[in-house]
Amino acid sequence: MATHYAGSEAGGAEGKAGAGASPLIYRTKLPVRIWHWINALSIFVMLMSGMMIFNAHPRLYWGVYGANLDHPWLVISHRGMHGYAQIGGFEIATTGFLGYAQGVAYAFPPLVTIPSTYSLADARQWHFAFAWVLLISATLFMAYNLISGHLRRDLALKREERSISHLWHDIKEHARLRFPTGEAARAYNPLQKIAYLGVLFVLIPVVILTGCTMSPTLNAAFPWLPELFGGRPSARSIHFLCAFGFAAFIAVHLLAVVLAGPFNELRSIITGWYRLPKERSK
Amino acid sequence: MSKDNNSGLIMPAERPSSLITRRNALMGGAGLLLAGCDQINASPSVKSLLSLGEKATHGAQRLVTDRNALAQEFSRSEMSPVFRQNGNQNPGTSEYNALAANNFADWTLKVDGMVPNPLQFSLAQLMTAPRRTQITRHDCVEGWSAIGEWSGVPLGLLLRRAGMSSNAKYVVFHCADSTGGLPYYESIDMIDAFHPQTILATHMNGAPLTVGHGAPLRLRVERQLGYKQAKYVMRVEAVASLAGIHGGKGGYWEDHRDYQWFAGI
Numbered sequence: 128m129a130t131h132y133a134g135s136e137a138g139g140a141e142g143k144a145g146a147g148a149s150p151l152i153y154r155t156k157l158p159v160r161i162w163h164w165i166n167a168l169s170i171f172v173m174l175m176s177g178m179m180i181f182n183a184h185p186r187l188y189w190g191v192y193g194a195n196l197d198h199p200w201l202v203i204s205h206r207g208m209h210g211y212a213q214i215g216g217f218e219i220a221t222t223g224f225l226g227y228a229q230g231v232a233y234a235f236p237p238l239v240t241i242p243s244t245y246s247l248a249d250a251r252q253w254h255f256a257f258a259w260v261l262l263i264s265a266t267l268f269m270a271y272n273l274i275s276g277h278l279r280r281d282l283a284l285k286r287e288e289r290s291i292s293h294l295w296h297d298i299k300e301h302a303r304l305r306f307p308t309g310e311a312a313r314a315y316n317p318l319q320k321i322a323y324l325g326v327l328f329v330l331i332p333v334v335i336l337t338g339c340t341m342s343p344t345l346n347a348a349f350p351w352l353p354e355l356f357g358g359r360p361s362a363r364s365i366h367f368l369c370a371f372g373f374a375a376f377i378a379v380h381l382l383a384v385v386l387a388g389p390f391n392e393l394r395s396i397i398t399g400w401y402r403l404p405k406e407r408s409k
Numbered sequence: 410m411s412k413d414n415n416s417g418l419i420m421p422a423e424r425p426s427s428l429i430t431r432r433n434a435l436m437g438g439a440g441l442l443l444a445g446c447d448q449i450n451a452s453p454s455v456k457s458l459l460s461l462g463e464k465a466t467h468g469a470q471r472l473v474t475d476r477n478a479l480a481q482e483f484s485r486s487e488m489s490p491v492f493r494q495n496g497n498q499n500p501g502t503s504e505y506n507a508l509a510a511n512n513f514a515d516w517t518l519k520v521d522g523m524v525p526n527p528l529q530f531s532l533a534q535l536m537t538a539p540r541r542t543q544i545t546r547h548d549c550v551e552g553w554s555a556i557g558e559w560s561g562v563p564l565g566l567l568l569r570r571a572g573m574s575s576n577a578k579y580v581v582f583h584c585a586d587s588t589g590g591l592p593y594y595e596s597i598d599m600i601d602a603f604h605p606q607t608i609l610a611t612h613m614n615g616a617p618l619t620v621g622h623g624a625p626l627r628l629r630v631e632r633q634l635g636y637k638q639a640k641y642v643m644r645v646e647a648v649a650s651l652a653g654i655h656g657g658k659g660g661y662w663e664d665h666r667d668y669q670w671f672a673g674i
Binding site for chain 2: 353
């Protein structure tokens with residue numbers, strides 16, 4: 128287990144196998160950590176209550192109108208005890224996951240919705256309360272990003288990172304599950320930056336704007352909203368696709384945390400302190 | 410002795426627990442989690458905390474929007490091919506059936522409450538009153554939208570004719586339909602009541618309202634969701650407070666199903 132080149136390692140505690148050599152650095156500042164957790168909570172509540180809201184009418188349309196007798200591009204429903212999802216002309220059997228699961232015939236099963244039993248009214252209360260949390264925290268964080276330089280310094284792609292060959296190299300490294308080590312791990316890597324920028328500058332703004340576009344009062348006051356997205360049913364579709372984007376981001380994000388070392392990653396997003404992974408011997 | 414009997418009864422039931430499968434354990438764990446979440450959802454203090462969001466939304470929407478802004482109006486070519494019916498589709502009471510059988514010739518609309526001159530209108534009077542026609546989008550709280558043409562008398566016109574007490578804060582719509590013995594009603598504030606697109610519609614898509622769509626008269630309040638668009642309107646009442654009316658929250662869905670009174674989103 129513990130190989131003994133102890134003694135030669137400066138300051139290495141006995142039996143620590145040289146782990147002491149890689150320094151602990153202060154990587155994640157307090158505002159970033161606070162926003163991360165507030166945002167994580169609000170995104171989870173909004174995804175789960177959003178799925179309950181979707182259950183009330185599990186069909187999506189493009190255009191300026193869309194109801195049961197019109198043509199949806201996505202349906203999640205059931206025939207008897209068989210759940211299915213219809214996307215365009217394709218149908219996929221989804222019994223046990225979508226359409227029919229846990230003994231109930233709803234698009235999304237009780238395990239993933241807030242509340243777990245059907246209540247559109249309660250789901251809306253959760254959704255719109257946390258919409259404020261999301262909106263306010265995202266606005267403050269955006270202001271912090273601009274003022275503190277976090278955006279320019281840590282998130283924006285450096286000049287050399289913007290080339291196709293550099294990104295391709297980074298994609299290959301990710302595919303081999305080889306994450307940056309040593310000094311290179313001080314900064315976010317390019318794919319990581321793109322994922323975070325996608326959440327901050329695409330998913331969050333678009334999900335908020337399409338959410339507002341579903342409001343008849345805001346539509347009347349700001350007619351450019353439905354115009355921008357091609358109608359309220361289109362905005363609802365895009366809102367759902369953004370939710371899918373958040374779910375995909377969360378899946379990849381959590382996978383990356385597990386692969387990169389969950390203890391170290393969690394420590395850095397809770398306390399800010401991060402141990403640089405030891406330089407890989409080439 | 411009874412204790413012994415009990416334990417004897419319990420024992421066999423406990424035995425299968427040794428057969429717990431991973432799947433069952435997982436589902437059991439999930440069940441506990443769900444029960445915990447539902448307890449949070451049912452807690453009155455959580456409910457009142459969440460309702461802060463509702464108040465913020467109502468306040469913010471009134472703050473940032475032009476109170477006279479018109480809902481988008483569409484062209485005929487953009488209308489839904491079929492406008493689906495929703496909610497109650499026939500009040501089905503003997504009184505309503507008798508009115509419908511006579512083509513609503515004996516039907517009257519009452520305008521009363523906090524108004525100096527309470528009024529009654531026959532359907533024929535409403536048909537000849539100044540009217541507004543608008544092609545608008547109906548947005549159901551469930552998520553679907555349908556575009557149709559509505560034609561009727563501006564509500565503000567009737568309210569002004571009846572004269573409105575300055576103490577009146579809300580307009581309540583009493584309807585002929587009910588669900589499970591609970592009467593349908595709705596209410597709006599004066600901002601929406603006097604909005605130019607707020608009409609009591611007698612016609613839909615160029616024809617008199619069908620029973621399914623709320624004959625002979627339904628409310629259109631175009632900047633709010635579908636459940637505010639009360640069908641089968643029999644009486645319009647001006648009030649200072651919603652507290653004394655039915656459940657006190659201003660509508661059937663608000664009283665019995667916890668839907669928001671301000672349905673702006």
